[in-house]
Amino acid sequence: MATPVPGDTVPAGETYGNEPVLAIRDLSVAYRTPGGDVRAVNNMSLSLHPGEVVGLAGESGSGKSTLAYGACRLLRPPAVVTSGSVYYRGRRMAKPVDIMQLQRSELQQLRWREIAIVFQSAMNALNPVLKVEAQLLDVIHTHLKLSRADAREKAASLMDLVGIPRTRLRSYPHQLSGGMRQRVSIAMALATDPEVVIMDEPTTALDVVVQRDILAQIVELKERLSFAILFITHDLSLLLELADRIAVMYAGQLLEVARSHEIQHEPSHPYTRGLINSFPSLRGARRDLAGIPGTPPDLRNPPSGCPFRPRCGYATDACADVSMELTPVSSSTHLDHVTACPFVLPETPAPARPAAAVASGEPAVKELRS
Amino acid sequence: MTGNAAGQTGTPVGQTANGTLPPGDSAAAVVAAAIGQTEPAMEAVGISRDYKLGHGQTLHAVRDVSFGLYRGAVVALVGESGSGKSTVARLLAGQEKLTSGTIRLLGQPADVSSTRKFRGYKSEVQLVFQDPFASLNPVHTVRYHLERPVRLHQKHSGDGIKKELSALVEQVRLLPAEQFLSKYPHELSGGQRQRVSFARALAAKPSVLLADEPVSMLDVSIRLEMLNLLDDLRKRFQLALLYITHDIASARYFADEVLVMYAGEIVERGPAEDLTQQPAHPYTQLLIASAPDPDNLGSSLRRGGTRGTRPSDRPAATPTGCSFSPRCPFADDRCRAEAPALQTVTGGRQAACWHLDQAAPSLLADHPATGSPAPQQFTAQEPQPQGGGE
Numbered sequence: 001m002a003t004p005v006p007g008d009t010v011p012a013g014e015t016y017g018n019e020p021v022l023a024i025r026d027l028s029v030a031y032r033t034p035g036g037d038v039r040a041v042n043n044m045s046l047s048l049h050p051g052e053v054v055g056l057a058g059e060s061g062s063g064k065s066t067l068a069y070g071a072c073r074l075l076r077p078p079a080v081v082t083s084g085s086v087y088y089r090g091r092r093m094a095k096p097v098d099i100m101q102l103q104r105s106e107l108q109q110l111r112w113r114e115i116a117i118v119f120q121s122a123m124n125a126l127n128p129v130l131k132v133e134a135q136l137l138d139v140i141h142t143h144l145k146l147s148r149a150d151a152r153e154k155a156a157s158l159m160d161l162v163g164i165p166r167t168r169l170r171s172y173p174h175q176l177s178g179g180m181r182q183r184v185s186i187a188m189a190l191a192t193d194p195e196v197v198i199m200d201e202p203t204t205a206l207d208v209v210v211q212r213d214i215l216a217q218i219v220e221l222k223e224r225l226s227f228a229i230l231f232i233t234h235d236l237s238l239l240l241e242l243a244d245r246i247a248v249m250y251a252g253q254l255l256e257v258a259r260s261h262e263i264q265h266e267p268s269h270p271y272t273r274g275l276i277n278s279f280p281s282l283r284g285a286r287r288d289l290a291g292i293p294g295t296p297p298d299l300r301n302p303p304s305g306c307p308f309r310p311r312c313g314y315a316t317d318a319c320a321d322v323s324m325e326l327t328p329v330s331s332s333t334h335l336d337h338v339t340a341c342p343f344v345l346p347e348t349p350a351p352a353r354p355a356a357a358v359a360s361g362e363p364a365v366k367e368l369r370s
Numbered sequence: 371m372t373g374n375a376a377g378q379t380g381t382p383v384g385q386t387a388n389g390t391l392p393p394g395d396s397a398a399a400v401v402a403a404a405i406g407q408t409e410p411a412m413e414a415v416g417i418s419r420d421y422k423l424g425h426g427q428t429l430h431a432v433r434d435v436s437f438g439l440y441r442g443a444v445v446a447l448v449g450e451s452g453s454g455k456s457t458v459a460r461l462l463a464g465q466e467k468l469t470s471g472t473i474r475l476l477g478q479p480a481d482v483s484s485t486r487k488f489r490g491y492k493s494e495v496q497l498v499f500q501d502p503f504a505s506l507n508p509v510h511t512v513r514y515h516l517e518r519p520v521r522l523h524q525k526h527s528g529d530g531i532k533k534e535l536s537a538l539v540e541q542v543r544l545l546p547a548e549q550f551l552s553k554y555p556h557e558l559s560g561g562q563r564q565r566v567s568f569a570r571a572l573a574a575k576p577s578v579l580l581a582d583e584p585v586s587m588l589d590v591s592i593r594l595e596m597l598n599l600l601d602d603l604r605k606r607f608q609l610a611l612l613y614i615t616h617d618i619a620s621a622r623y624f625a626d627e628v629l630v631m632y633a634g635e636i637v638e639r640g641p642a643e644d645l646t647q648q649p650a651h652p653y654t655q656l657l658i659a660s661a662p663d664p665d666n667l668g669s670s671l672r673r674g675g676t677r678g679t680r681p682s683d684r685p686a687a688t689p690t691g692c693s694f695s696p697r698c699p700f701a702d703d704r705c706r707a708e709a710p711a712l713q714t715v716t717g718g719r720q721a722a723c724w725h726l727d728q729a730a731p732s733l734l735a736d737h738p739a740t741g742s743p744a745p746q747q748f749t750a751q752e753p754q755p756q757g758g759g760e
Contacts (some may be wrong), residue, residue, distance in 0.1 A: 059589040061559075207450035207616065212660040233588055240664035266663050278594050280623040282646060282661050289623065291594030295559045 019089060020047035022071070022196050023227050027084030029063070029070040032077070034266070038080070038299045040066040042252045042324070048196060053222070055231045055260070056273070057236045059296060063252040064232050068198050072115055073099060073107060090195045104111050115141050116189035118182075120201040126173040130361070132159075132184055136191060143192045147342050154256065154346030158187040162217060179210040203238075215242060237279050240264050245336070246264050248272050251297050251307035258337040261327045266346035268329045268339040271308045273350075292318035308343065314344050375535035384732065396628035397641035398717050402440030402610075409477060410438035411610035412495065412578045417471035419457055419512060431457045433634040434471070438576055439610035444601075446613045446625030446642065448657070454634040455614045456549065459582045463497045465527070476577070493523040496571035500583035502563035506555040512552040512566050519573035538569040541606075542599065546600040563594040578610045579603075586615065597624050597637045618657055625755065633693035636712065650721040650730040652698045692724070700725040 029041040040063040048054050052200050058064040069075050071086045083101065088110065089096035102110065119125040127135055136155040146154060148183045156166045157205040162183040172180055182202060189197055199218070219242070222229060232242060240260050247257045248271065256269040272308060274292035281287060293310035303309050305320040312319070331345050335364040402408070419432040432454045439445055460466040462473060464482040473480040475494055482488040499505040506515060513535060520526060520534050542548040542565040543715050555563055564584060571579055584600065585593040597620065604611045606738040613625055621642060628645045630638040630653065638651035649655045692709055695701040701712045705724055714718040715733055727734055 006495060045438065059591060208451065208660040234592065234661065236662060238662040241662050260664075274591060278590050280594075280619045281663075282619040282658060283663055286643075289594055292591040292596065293595065295561060295592070296589075334493055 009190055017251045020087075021050045021089055022048040022230070023087040023089075024067070024071050025085050027067065027086065027089070028082045029066050029075065029079055029206065030082050031079050031302070036300055039302065039307040040252050040299060041070060043084070043251075044249075044254050045326075046159045046247055046254065048228045048230055049197070050224050050228055051222070052245065053219075053231055053243045055232060055246040056232045056249060057234065057237030057239055057246055058249035061251075061296060061299075063201055065248070065251075065329065068117075068230060068232055070196070071099065072111060072117070073102075074111075074117075078186060078324055078338075088114060088196070092195075112139065112189075112194065115198065116192065117194045118189045118197065118199045118202045119149070119187050120204055126181060128171075128173055131169070132171055132173070135184075136169070136188060139188055139191045146288060151282075155192070155263050158191055160192065161221065162187045177210075178206055179214060182206065182214055186218065186221070188216075191214065193225065194227055196228050196230065198232070200232045201234070202231075204235070211238075235341065236263075236275050238282075248275070251299060251302060253307055253340065253342070254326060255308065256339045258329075259330075262332065262334065262337050264318075266329075266332065266337075267330075268337070268344060268346050269308075269341045270312045270344055273310075307326050313350070314341075314348070316343070318343065381748065390733045396438060396639070398437070398440045398443040399438065400446045400718070401443040401626040405442045405608070407441040407443075407608070409440075410474070411441045411476060412439040412463065413474040414438075414458070415472045417458070417461055418469045418474060420452075420469045431633050432461065435469075435631075435634075435636055437636070437639070439612055441610045442604065442608040443627070444604060444611045444613055444625045444732060446615060446621035446628045447631060448615055448618045448621050448628055449631035450616060450657075453631045455583055455631050457634075458631075458633060459580045459614055461614065462578075462580055463495055464491050465497075480535055489522065493574045494576050495578045495580065496574050496576040497611055498564075498567050498571050498579065498581045498584050500558055501587050502556075502567050503587070505567055506563055508555050509553070510613060511545075511551065512553050512555075512558075515570050516551075516573050519570055538573055541572060541603065542566070556624060557604070557670070559585070559586050561596060564588060564596060565599070568600065571601065572607070575607075577607070578612070580612045582614045584613070586617065593620070600624075619661055620647060630657070630694070630758040635693065637694065637723070639712070639718075640641065640715070644716075644719060648730070648733060650695075650715050650719065650726055650733050651723050652700055652725075652729045653694045654721075655690075655729065692722070696743040700728050 024044060024046045024295075026040060026043050028039065028043055029241050030037040030039050044067055046054070046056075046067075048324070056064045056067070066075065066079065069079050070079070075081070084100065087097040088099055088264070089094045090116070097106070097110070099107070100109065105169055126132075133155055134154075136158060137151055140151045140154050141224050155169060159169060164180055164183055164187075166175065168180070176184065186202070202218075203214050206214065209252070215238075220230070231239065233239060237244075240263065241258050245257060245259050246263045248255045248263070248269065250271050256263070256267070256272045260266075263272060264276065267276050271292070274290065277288070277290040278292060280289060292311055297303055297310065301321070305322045306312070306315075306324060308321045309315045322340070322342060324340045326340055328335050328341065329337045329339050329345065331347060373497070399408075399410070414435055414437055416436050417432060417435050418434055420432065421429040421431055423429050435458060437445065447458060449455045456468065460481075464480060470627070475491065481490060482491050503638045511704060516535050516538055519520065520531055522536070524534065526534055539547040539550050544562060544565055550562075555566075558566065567584075581600065585596045588596060600611070601610060601624065613621065615621055618628070625642045628640065629636050630645070630651065632653045638645065638649065638654045640650075645654065646658060649658050666684060690709070691706040695705040699703065700723075702725075708724075710722045710724045712722045713726070715721050715726060715730070723729055
């Protein structure tokens with residue numbers, strides 16, 4: 001099995017096993033363009049344990065979807081996986097496999113059967129000219145050996161699973177509400193009883209009330225069917241409530257990985273701190289909101305060292321030379337709290353003014369509507 | 371449907387009979403009065419918009435909505451998709467015909483009947499759209515996008531226009547201005563594009579700015595900066611700002627007054643902080659309970675949380691009665707038969723609900739309700755018919 005990396009060690013007594021079901025090791029993905037490679041994912045390592053929910057948080061263009069699709073070899077040129085391996089170890093597998101080394105036919109058996117994906121836009125993920133039943137049967141016949149009658153029964157039971165009346169099997173996607181479509185997508189992903197489900201912004205297009213219903217349903221199904229979830233979203237506040245561990249991504253790099261509780265209360269990396277202070281809270285006292293000045297870097301021409309350096313208020317000259325390796329936060333009691341910033345600790349006081357704001361002559365960012 | 375107007379039969383227990391709020395009491399008006407603005411810059415009086423669906427069916431997209439926008443104050447319009455918030459913005463922008471009601475601009479009824487009058491109206495009322503990728507023309511530079519409104523709405527000569535363009539770009543902090551003016555939209559990030567949209571709206575020197583989900587397409591780390599910019603512009607130009615959003619948490623921080631819309635109607639309104647901390651209407655309570663909350667340790671999303679599920683298909687509009695009644699835990703026969711009007715709850719706050727005594731008993735502490743049942747706790751659970759979401 002893959003060699004453990006910092007951040008993977010899970011203390012004994014946790015409900016999930018010690019062996020990760022999915023272990024991404026040093027994965028790099030580049031988009032080949034005439035103007036040079038865009039390094040969308042840089043030497044990233046991340047593990048997912050059985051029954052665990054890992055949140056992958058990042059802004060658009062940070063490479064979070066590229067990482068997930070790259071790990072399943074779902075990317076098409078010009079995207080190329082330039083290095084790394086992805087170990088999958090499922091209950092149904094005799095021994096762990098490296099997804100990057102699999103033959104085409106082996107890959108086909110692995111995808112969906114073992115690792116399923118729920119996409120952001122259910123309307124685009126579903127075929128608009130086929131009824132829901134036909135699409136479910138398609139998945140079932142491709143990946144499971146079932147008779148016609150059994151497959152129909154399976155399709156109907158999947159609808160029960162996600163709480164949609166069986167009569168809706170005869171509907172076309174456009175006849176369903178947004179929430180129902182997303183439920184159908186989830187049902188399709190779960191059709192083959194996969195051990196890993198990758199969810200790429202599954203609720204972003206939905207209203208908050210519906211979003212909460214769907215998330216509650218996902219958690220309930222996860223408890224019942226015990227699969228692991230890699231949950232990709234830009235909404236950190238959602239992950240804080242939902243995920244067991246959170247990995248924060250920025251410009252193709254992992255900046256910090258920790259349990260949700262630590263990300264919320266002891267964020268170490270300056271970017272994570274910035275994110276935590278970026279979203280307004282609905283409950284409790286009004287916090288000071290600061291936001292993060294500046295914009296993410298151009299990945300064709302990334303800054304040396306830490307990619308967050310130009311926007312970081314703590315930045316010094318030494319930041320141009322950091323290795324971006326994840327190391328345990330020395331002051332944290334948990335070994336699985338790792339950060340790419342060797343200089344800033346959770347207890348480091350906040351800087352007076354972010355560097356980018358100073359550079360661009362912007363006034364100090366203040367609290368919104370004090 | 372103007373049948374929901376105030377003054378209908380029946381008054382909730384423990385409520386004043388007075389259904390309408392004196393305009394001077396709204397939170398936005400109070401803020402505006404503090405800086406010497408007493409008259410609303412724009413006023414919607416009972417505006418409605420119906421869409422004919424064919425087969426004799428009508429969709430009441432906006433029903434009898436009234437509110438005022440005051441210079442220097444922010445009013446947030448919150449609701450889920452399909453609740454009619456964008457239709458309100460288009461009605462106020464004069465891009466959509468009213469089915470009934472009136473819109474007053476600076477005290478005068480709005481008139482957009484001719485191109486000339488519409489242009490005059492536009493120079494006072496400007497709209498910012500949600501998607502900065504769709505609202506800028508990809509084949510034109512920033513300069514082109516800004517020059518047209520400046521020429522149309524301001525009387526400047528050659529040099530004046532040049533200066534005005536630089537000033538506009540600087541106002542939205544796109545620096546250095548000259549460099550940004552000659553850029554094309556594809557050369558800008560999402561946040562920079564939205565800044566151009568703001569600058570374009572400001573080019574007309576409006577008194578009213580209607581911002582329709584101005585930050586929801588942007589990344590989380592950019593949003594706060596954009597809201598700060600918008601807030602800064604509001605202060606600098608004393609804009610009357612309507613902030614339309616589905617994110618009630620941002621409304622808490624950004625707005626003075628919050629209006630909550632459901633199925634085309636305003637179901638609750640009040641000062642932002644009061645309303646978000648102590649929602650009165652069951653729908654507002656549901657909306658707030660559904661927002662992600664990292665501190666919610668008893669969350670149904672935490673490990674071990676289980677709950678019954680059922681499809682969250684939006685219920686068909688009820689032909690009569692309260693439109694929220696199919697999803698409301700407090701609904702009874704009266705709710706299904708009669709639509710409640712907006713009633714004053716406490717100073718500056720209104721809610722349209724027959725059962726505020728059950729939904730928000732603590733708010734009505736000053737008006738003890740007679741024979742009200744034990745207070746029910748509203749949680750993030752989907753509403754169950756009667757019995758509350760325990």
